[in-house]
Amino acid sequence: MGGVREITFAEATREAMEEEMARDRTVFLMGEDIAKQGGIFGQFKGLAERFGRERVRDTPISEPTLVGAALGAALVGARPVLDIHFADFLLLAMDELANQAASLRYMSGGRLKVPLVIRAPDGAIRSAAAHHSKSLEALFLHLPGFKVVAPATPKDAKGLLKAAIRSDDPVLYLEHKALYTRKGPVPEGEVLTPIGRAEVVREGRDVTLVSYSLTLYKALEAARQLEEDGISAEVVDLKTLYPLDWDTLLASAEKTGRMVVAHEAWRFLGPGAEISATLGEKLWNRLQAPVVRVGAAHVPIPFSPPLEERVIPQVADLVRAAKEVLTWR
C-alpha cells in the first residue's frame, strides 16, 4: 500500500472521477463528447462503460442549459460534474453561471445548497486562437459565489477534483489544456487537496514567484535559471484562486520581501492585480519592492505561433520580472 506512480494529469482526473462516482451514487458527469469519445483530452475514458450512460451523459451543444441543468440537479440533491469543452464556452452560459449558480445559495438566505462542479479546459495551446485559448479565472473570481481551483500537478488535479466534488458549493475547476499529458507522481489510494490552500513548492530567500496551473512550471524554470545567477527564488503554487490562501502568501512575502505574480490570465485586472494590491496594503513597509505582475497582454489570444508566444507570459518574462523586483530601489 501507499505506493506512488507517475501518471498523467488526464489519468489523475479520470481516477478522481471514477473514485468519486464509485463512492457516491449521487455524483454524475455530463458534457459534450465525454461518454462515447471519453472526452476530447481522454480525461473521461472508460467511465461510461463502468457507470453507464445515465451517469455519464453525452449532451447536445447547449451550454446555457447544461450549466442551468447541472445547477438544477444540484439543487435537488445530486452532485453534478459538468464538463465544458473549452473554458471559452463558459461565456455562453454567463446567466446560468453568474446570476444563478453563483448567487442562489446567498439569495435564498442559505436555504439552497449548490454542490456543483464545472470543469473547464483553459489556456493557450498550439495556436487554438481566440475562441479556444482563454484563461477566464479573473472573471469568475470577480463574481461572488464561486470557488475557483486551478491545479498544476497530476496529484493536485486528482486531489482538487475530489475535494470539489465533495464541496457543497459551486466550484469552477480550471484545467490547462497543455497539462493533460504531463506526468507526475500521484500516491495510490485517497488523494485530497484542500480547497483554499496554497503550497510553497520550492524554498527560496531572495524573491517569491507566485503562480498556478501551467505557468507554475514556467516559474519553476525561471527559478532554476535565476539560481544560475546566484538568486534564490521561492515558488508558491496557489492551487486555489478563491478562496486565496493569504497566510502562505503573506508568510512568503515577509520572508523574501520581493514578489512576482505570474499567470496566463490577462494582466490587466488579473488575479495578480488583487494579490499585488493586497500585499501592498498589508505589507507596504516590509516589502523591498512593489509586487510585479506578469500576465497576458491585453489582446485576444492570436493564432500564429510567434504572436501567441508574444502574448502569453514566457519564462524569460518571469526571469526579467524577478530581476526587476530584485534591483528596485
Place this chain on the structure above:
Amino acid sequence: MDRLNLYRLMYRIRRFEERVEKLFQAGKIPGFVHLYIGQEAVAVGVLAHRRPGDYLTSTHRGHGHALAAGVDPRAMMAELFGRATGVCRGKGGSMHLFDPDRGMLGANGIVAGGIPIAVGAGLGLRLLGQTGVVFAFFGDGALGRGVLHEGLNLAALWRLPVLFILENNGYASTTAHAESHAFRVEDLVRAYGLPFRQADGQDVEEVYSAVADLLQGVRGEGGPAFLEARTYRFKGHYVGDPERYRSREEVAQARMRDPVSLARQRLLAAGVGEKAIKTLEGEEDALLEEAVTFAELSPWPDPDEALQGLFAEEVRDYPWEG
C-alpha cells in the same frame, strides 16, 4: 378536485397582492413589485397537483406560484418587507423567493432563468430514483430565450419529468406577444415532440383538468409536457407602470373574466353556500392581517447578515479583517 381549496388559494393570492400593492405604494416594501393579479387560476390550477417531492421554478412575477405552492404568507410578506424573518432572510425579495421546504427552487429575476434549472431538477430526480415532477412556470417573454428551446430539447431527449407551463398574458414587459414571436407556440412545442395542451388561464377548473391530463404522462413515463395557459395580467408590468402599451378598454374587457370571481360563481353554482364562502374569505383575510402584522413587527436583519451565507462553510476574503 377540491373546489373550495382552489378558491381559497386564488382568494389568498388576490388579497395578498392587493395589499402588497398598497404597502409598496406606501413605501413599506422596497425594490420592485410585479403583480400576478388576473393570473391566479394558472398557479392554483397547476399547483393543486403538487405532491411532496415535486419542485417548481418560477418567474419575476412569482408571488402567486409561491402562495399556491403553500409558502407561508407570513414569511413571504416578511421577505417582501426585507425583514430577518423573511423566507430568504431578506436576501431575496419579491422577485427572488425561495422555499426548498415547499419545493420552490426560486422565483427568478431573469426571464426564462428558471427553465434550465427545472430541466436539471428533473434530471436530478431521475438520477436519484425519485418520483417527483418539476413545474416550470414562465411567461411569454421566455419564448424569445434560447434556453427555452434548449431546455425543451434536453427534456424531450432525456424524457425528463418536467411540466412546462407557459403563462401567456400577452405581454413581455410592454411588448405584445405578436410583436416578438414569429412562430406559433403549439408548432414550437410539437417540433420537440412534447404533448401540448392549451387552457383558458382564467378558468381554474380548465387549467386543473388540462394539467391532470398532461401529468398522467409526466408522472407515468416521466416525459415532459407543455401547457399554454392563455391569461391576462390586470395590472401593469410592475407597480407604477404607466401602461402606455395597452388601452384601458382592453384591460376593462379582460377584467370581465376575473378568474377569482369566476371561481366564486362556480362554487355558488355547485351548491356551496354564500355563508361558507364568506367564512373562508374571513379566514383568509385574518391570515393576511396576521402576515402584514408579522412583517411589520419583524426585525430588520443584522447588517452583518449581508456577509453570511455565500458558501456552505464560512469563507473570508481577507481573514485578518473584521
